[in-house]
Amino acid sequence: MLIKKSSEIPSSEITPKALYLNRRAFIGASLAAGAVALGGYKVSGMFAPAEAVSAGTKLQYSKSAYSTGEKQTPLKDVTSYNNFYEFSTDKYGPSELAGSFQPRPWSVSVEGFVKKPKTFDIDSLMKIAPLEERIYRMRCVEGWSMVIPWIGFPLSALLNLAEPTPKAKFVEFTSVLRPEQMPGQKRDVLDWPYVEGLRLDEAMNPLAILAVGLYGETLPNQNGAPIRLVTPWKYGFKGIKSIVKIRLIDYQPETTWHKSAPNEYGFYSNVNPEVDHPRWSQAKERRLGELLKRPTLMFNGYGDQVASMYKGMDLRKNF
Numbered sequence: 048m049l050i051k052k053s054s055e056i057p058s059s060e061i062t063p064k065a066l067y068l069n070r071r072a073f074i075g076a077s078l079a080a081g082a083v084a085l086g087g088y089k090v091s092g093m094f095a096p097a098e099a100v101s102a103g104t105k106l107q108y109s110k111s112a113y114s115t116g117e118k119q120t121p122l123k124d125v126t127s128y129n130n131f132y133e134f135s136t137d138k139y140g141p142s143e144l145a146g147s148f149q150p151r152p153w154s155v156s157v158e159g160f161v162k163k164p165k166t167f168d169i170d171s172l173m174k175i176a177p178l179e180e181r182i183y184r185m186r187c188v189e190g191w192s193m194v195i196p197w198i199g200f201p202l203s204a205l206l207n208l209a210e211p212t213p214k215a216k217f218v219e220f221t222s223v224l225r226p227e228q229m230p231g232q233k234r235d236v237l238d239w240p241y242v243e244g245l246r247l248d249e250a251m252n253p254l255a256i257l258a259v260g261l262y263g264e265t266l267p268n269q270n271g272a273p274i275r276l277v278t279p280w281k282y283g284f285k286g287i288k289s290i291v292k293i294r295l296i297d298y299q300p301e302t303t304w305h306k307s308a309p310n311e312y313g314f315y316s317n318v319n320p321e322v323d324h325p326r327w328s329q330a331k332e333r334r335l336g337e338l339l340k341r342p343t344l345m346f347n348g349y350g351d352q353v354a355s356m357y358k359g360m361d362l363r364k365n366f
């Protein structure tokens with residue numbers, strides 16, 4: 048994400064786009080040349096050790112019909128090119144700085160307008176529904192995209208368990224606040240903790256998942272361990288990482304990027320090639336590892352599943 052307070056943006060962030068994309072393309076090409084077999088890719092060594100279930104722990108899951116058959120972005124890129132401002136505003140920063148973050152023990156509270164509020168331990172939360180692999184196209188608002196094999200379960204499974212009351216209209220998500228483990232939180236580049244939100248029907252949509260893993264194993268810290276939101280028809284920043292609180296409320300919540308730049312980031316954040324960001328076009332995107340840009344699809348190509356939720360809405364106003 049590009050932020051407004053330019054005085055605070057490190058030079059790495061304002062590297063001309065062409066330069067970092069070339070760097071990526073170069074890495075992508077060298078990966079291909081090295082014929083890296085994904086199946087044999089060893090993740091466990093990349094992460095800080097932890098007891099019991101840790102990053103790099105294999106998960107049991109079934110395959111989902113919601114998955115795309117498109118070529119998956121190499122694990123190396125998925126885990127080393129990240130936006131996670133709690134660690135760094137540099138995309139290579141989170142993978143370098145998240146090693147000592149402790150994703151366990153961890154609990155997530157579900158509260159607000161629900162009949163059954165509850166605080167879940169992460170390991171019991173991972174068992175409330177069967178885990179599925181969801182291979183999703185992901186599109187960052189900055190213009191790059193990936194295809195990521197997430198492991199997770201529908202957000203609706205958790206919400207249904209909590210039993211929203213008729214007053215519940217929106218869902219607010221809050222990330223962890225832990226400046227001692229997240230160096231980026233010592234700077235006020237964003238208002239901490241990171242918060243995001245969905246309308247209740249969006250949260251209940253079968254495509255919305257809580258991801259606890261990727262490429263068959265528990266989430267690396269830099270990707271939002273131990274649990275993060277994934278909404279593939281929306282820009283990447285909706286996918287709030289390292290969630291500690293899920294609250295059902297009766298008003299549209301504030302969101303971190305909207306607070307930071309209200310004219311640039313709206314509440315809905317649906318991928319829309321026809322509505323440009325005030326500072327750049329959204330018509331095309333660069334899939335990591337590819338040289339030529341490809342056209343961006345309405346709702347990131349998930350219109351069949353989600354367009355009906357926005358019927359009658361002016362998507363230019365509700366961006």
Ligand SMILES: Nc1nc2c(c(=O)[nH]1)N[C@H]1C(S)=C(S)[C@@H](COP(=O)(O)O)O[C@H]1N2
Pocket residue numbers: 048125128129130131132133186187188222241269270271282283284285286287288289
């Ligand atoms: N808590 C938190 N969640 C976050 C972010 C962040 O900075 N902090 N960045 C967002 C943005 S802009 C993107 S594109 C995705 C990137 O997720 P990935 O690194 O797993 O691809 O995380 C989103 N979730």
Ligand SMILES: [Mo]
Pocket residue numbers: 048130186187188189282283284
């Ligand atoms: Mo993003």
